[in-house]
Amino acid sequence: VQLQASGGGLVQAGGSLRLSCAASGGTFRSNVMGWFRQAPGKEREFVGAIRWIGSLTWLPTYGDSVKGRFTISKDNAKNAVNLQMNSLKPEDTAVYYCAADSTVPQSPANYIYWGQGTQVTVSS
Numbered sequence: 653v654q655l656q657a658s659g660g661g662l663v664q665a666g667g668s669l670r671l672s673c674a675a676s677g678g679t680f681r682s683n684v685m686g687w688f689r690q691a692p693g694k695e696r697e698f699v700g701a702i703r704w705i706g707s708l709t710w711l712p713t714y715g716d717s718v719k720g721r722f723t724i725s726k727d728n729a730k731n732a733v734n735l736q737m738n739s740l741k742p743e744d745t746a747v748y749y750c751a752a753d754s755t756v757p758q759s760p761a762n763y764i765y766w767g768q769g770t771q772v773t774v775s776s
Contacts, residue, residue, distance in 0.1 A: 653678040653765045657750045660770030663740055667774070671735040672727075673750030673767055684754045685733040686763060687724065689746035689772075699748070700724045701757035702733055713757060718744075740774045748772050 659671040673685065683704030690696045700714040702724045712724040723736040733750065748770050751763035 653752065655750050655752055655765055655767035657748065657767040657770045659735075660748060660772045662773045662775065665740060665742055665774055665776050667740050668736070668738045669740065669772060671737070671748055671750075671770060671772075672732050673735075674730060674732040675752055675765075676731065684757050685726075685750065685752045686754065686757055687733075687735050687748060687750055688760050689744075689748045690769075691746040694746075696749070696760045697746075698758045698760070700735065701754075702726055703757060715758075737772070740772075742774045742776045744772060745774050746772060 654677045656674045663669050684701055686701035687699040688696045689699050698715045699718055700712060700722060702710045702712045705711045710726045721739045725734045750767040753764040754762040756762040
């Protein structure tokens with residue numbers, strides 16, 4: 653399974669960015685896809701995840717630092733997960749990683765597949 657993340661870049665504080673993570677090449681053990689971020693000198697932080705709960709319904713969860721500002725959505729047609737980031741702050745600056753296949757969505761150690769990371773920089 654390959655994950656391809658895209659959409660990072662430079663934005664001013666208060667602005668928005670949309671990241672996308674496309675999955676290809678196989679099937680997952682569990683229907684969970686997540687986003688994490690890692691700033692220099694810091695541990696990898698849970699941003700959010702989305703879990704399939706049946707039919708066409710996906711349930712998102714979010715890290716405390718991004719609740720109310722970030723939104724995760726599933727694009728079933730493209731087998732991709734999007735991360736809409738609004739009201740960005742300088743402290744959101746990090747490399748953002750998408751990941752897939754986990755039974756503990758908030759834990760990075762539990763994911764099997766990882767994308768390559770995309771840089772998000774928020775200027776003040």
